[in-house]
Amino acid sequence: xxxxDEGMLHAYLDGALDDLPAAEAERVRRHLAECxxxxxxxxxxxxxxxxxxxxxxxxxxxxxxLPSFEELRARARGTADVPGFRLQKLAWAASxxxxxxxxxxLRGGVLPAPDDEAVASAPAVTEARGGADEAxxxxxxxxxxxxxxxxxxxxxxxxxxxxxxxxxxxxAPADAAADATEVPARTAAADPGIRTATDKVADVVxxxxxPAAELRTTxxxxxxxxxxxxxTPPSPDASEAVAPRASLLPSREGAGFVAxxxxxxxxxxxxxxxxxxxxxxVPGLSVVSVGRLEEIELQGAxxxxxxxxxxxxxxxxxxxxxxxxxxxxxxxxxxxxxxxPRAGGWLVLRARASxxxxxxxxxxxxxxx
Amino acid sequence: MSADWAELYRTIFPDLVRFLxxxxxxxxxxxxxxxxxxxxxxxxxxxxPKAWLFQVASNLARxxxxxxVRRKRHLALLKSEVESLQASAPDxxxxxxxxxxxxxxxxxxxxxxxxxxxxLLLWDAGLGYPDIARQTGLALASVGTTLARxxxxxxxxxxxKEESDVARR
Numbered sequence: 001x002x003x004x005d006e007g008m009l010h011a012y013l014d015g016a017l018d019d020l021p022a023a024e025a026e027r028v029r030r031h032l033a034e035c036x037x038x039x040x041x042x043x044x045x046x047x048x049x050x051x052x053x054x055x056x057x058x059x060x061x062x063x064x065x066l067p068s069f070e071e072l073r074a075r076a077r078g079t080a081d082v083p084g085f086r087l088q089k090l091a092w093a094a095s096x097x098x099x100x101x102x103x104x105x106l107r108g109g110v111l112p113a114p115d116d117e118a119v120a121s122a123p124a125v126t127e128a129r130g131g132a133d134e135a136x137x138x139x140x141x142x143x144x145x146x147x148x149x150x151x152x153x154x155x156x157x158x159x160x161x162x163x164x165x166x167x168x169x170x171x172a173p174a175d176a177a178a179d180a181t182e183v184p185a186r187t188a189a190a191d192p193g194i195r196t197a198t199d200k201v202a203d204v205v206x207x208x209x210x211p212a213a214e215l216r217t218t219x220x221x222x223x224x225x226x227x228x229x230x231x232t233p234p235s236p237d238a239s240e241a242v243a244p245r246a247s248l249l250p251s252r253e254g255a256g257f258v259a260x261x262x263x264x265x266x267x268x269x270x271x272x273x274x275x276x277x278x279x280x281x282v283p284g285l286s287v288v289s290v291g292r293l294e295e296i297e298l299q300g301a302x303x304x305x306x307x308x309x310x311x312x313x314x315x316x317x318x319x320x321x322x323x324x325x326x327x328x329x330x331x332x333x334x335x336x337x338x339x340x341p342r343a344g345g346w347l348v349l350r351a352r353a354s355x356x357x358x359x360x361x362x363x364x365x366x367x368x369x
Numbered sequence: 370m371s372a373d374w375a376e377l378y379r380t381i382f383p384d385l386v387r388f389l390x391x392x393x394x395x396x397x398x399x400x401x402x403x404x405x406x407x408x409x410x411x412x413x414x415x416x417x418p419k420a421w422l423f424q425v426a427s428n429l430a431r432x433x434x435x436x437x438v439r440r441k442r443h444l445a446l447l448k449s450e451v452e453s454l455q456a457s458a459p460d461x462x463x464x465x466x467x468x469x470x471x472x473x474x475x476x477x478x479x480x481x482x483x484x485x486x487x488x489l490l491l492w493d494a495g496l497g498y499p500d501i502a503r504q505t506g507l508a509l510a511s512v513g514t515t516l517a518r519x520x521x522x523x524x525x526x527x528x529x530k531e532e533s534d535v536a537r538r
Contacts, residue, residue, distance in 0.1 A: 005514070006513075006514065006517040007510075007511065007512075007513035007514030007515075007516075007517055008513055009513075009517070010513040010514075010516050010517040010520070011498065011512070011513035014492070014498070014513070014516070016497065016498040016512070016513065019497065019498040019499055019509065020498075020509065020510060024510075045517065048517070048520050048521050048524055049520055051520075051524040052489070052519070052520035052521075052523045052524050053493070055474055055477060055523055055524060055527045056391070056474065056489075056490075056493050056523075058470045058471075058473075058474055059390070059391060059470065059471045059474035059475070060387055061386060061387050061390045061396055061399070063382070063383040063386055063387070066378070066379065066382055066383075067400070067404055069374075069375050069378045069379075072378070072404060072407050072408055072411065073374075073411055075404075075408045075411075076407075076408045076409075076411030076412045305432065307409075307425075310424075311415075311421055311424040311425055311428070312424070312428060313428045313432065329435075334506075
């Protein structure tokens with residue numbers, strides 16, 4: 001019978017054997033009960049594990065005070081007066097929607113009906129987390145549970161004689177409840193406000209066969225980023241002028257949210273969206289941030305970050321005509337990259353996804369040259 | 370059943386800040402990013418909040434790191450993170466010791482491969498093997514092996530750094 005490898009020894013020490021196939025878990029337990037060599041190795045691996053935990057504990061922050069949860073909740077609702085980039089970026093995404101939607105509506109267009117399929121929830125995957133191995137009365141010696149482990153970490157000696165700051169608290173019941181539900185897939189239905197308003201207008205404007213093709217023709221010229229005019233930051237006066245138009249948007253809660261956010265923040269001083277807009281956001285994904293690239297040699301390039309369904313980010317960079325896309329820093333982090341001609345320049349999509357997946361996102365984006 | 374977000378916040382936020390701190394090495398920034406992750410979670414209401422929060426936090430830290438790298442390149446700031454940590458004036462001897470300690474840990478973590486480091490930090494933050502596998506792209510059966518390698522390498526790198534610091538004094 002072959003010995004237990006170190007990965008399994010660590011899974012045993014971490015109380016994670018039950019996350020593995022039952023037969024494999026049983027084999028490991030039985031082998032450890034019978035094999036003195038592996039029990040000796042187990043003690044060695046335990047020492048390695050404790051030493052690593054102590055090293056990490058030496059760089060553990062002491063969290064003495066939590067920020068107000070109510071303030072965070074208010075920020076999430078968009079009702080807090082929060083300085084900084086986040087709301088400003090969202091406001092700009094919203095202002096794009098408002099500007100484009102208003103322009104199109106002024107041409108007599110009608111927004112399409114809500115797309116039920118697009119807001120369907122992602123499939124839920126349930127996962128039953130097994131218990132720790134400590135319940136087993138093995139002759140190997142006491143093995144702490146995961147929860148005990150957290151407690152143990154706080155008492156581990158710190159390297160170099162420096163007192164470690166408190167380790168993470170024991171896992172709360174809420175944690176266990178959270179672990180037993182589903183994968184961290186973001187559902188489109190979770191943010192109907194952002195996706196509905198942004199994407200519906202984006203769909204209309206980017207589609208070649210819709211009346212919005214007329215808008216593209218009039219708003220942008222060949223060789224320049226499309227929709228430049230529609231995305232020029234409006235003046236405070238302009239915001240006053242277009243805000244009432246928000247009422248023309250569908251009365252769904254999401255659209256109302258975007259409209260009201262846009263109406264209140266249109267005067268935000270940010271010119272980063274000049275070349276962004278609907279052609280730079282994939283319908284169905286919420287916009288996390290919009291801004292210009294900092295590299296001098298990439299002047300005029302605009303970067304939009306969106307949140308994909310799996311919680312990872314999608315980066316879209318529009319490189320204007322006349323700028324070499326090779327100047328863009330490497331994707332890195334195992335991310336794939338896709339280049340597509342766009343508005344005389346280039347559109348670069350980057351994400352930790354296959355190139356096929358990026359191609360699909362590009363297809364959803366529409367509006368290529 | 371909807372999540373008790375106030376309770377989740379109370380129990381997860383400290384771990385999330387510590388996790389982020391070991392990525393950005395700036396306590397204030399780590400707190401900001403953790404709050405940002407929670408705000409997004411409150412907006413999205415994910416059904417598996419803890420895993421979702423750490424995924425988003427990891428993405429935020431990665432984006433943050435890229436921005437920092439770009440900024441540094443253009444400003445020609447060639448100091449290492451550790452050097453800049455040490456260069457900023459500490460308030461006290463205790464603070465100095467703590468920053469030295471952070472610098473050692475940071476260097477030791479830097480000796481790990483990216484995925485090994487991520488797996489180790491996620492484990493230390495309290496995530497289980499299935500969540501670690503999902504977030505890092507590892508096979509479930511490989512998480513133990515990855516953690517074993519990461520722990521050994523971290524301990525070795527830290528010892529080496531400690532010995533070289535002692536020899537230098």
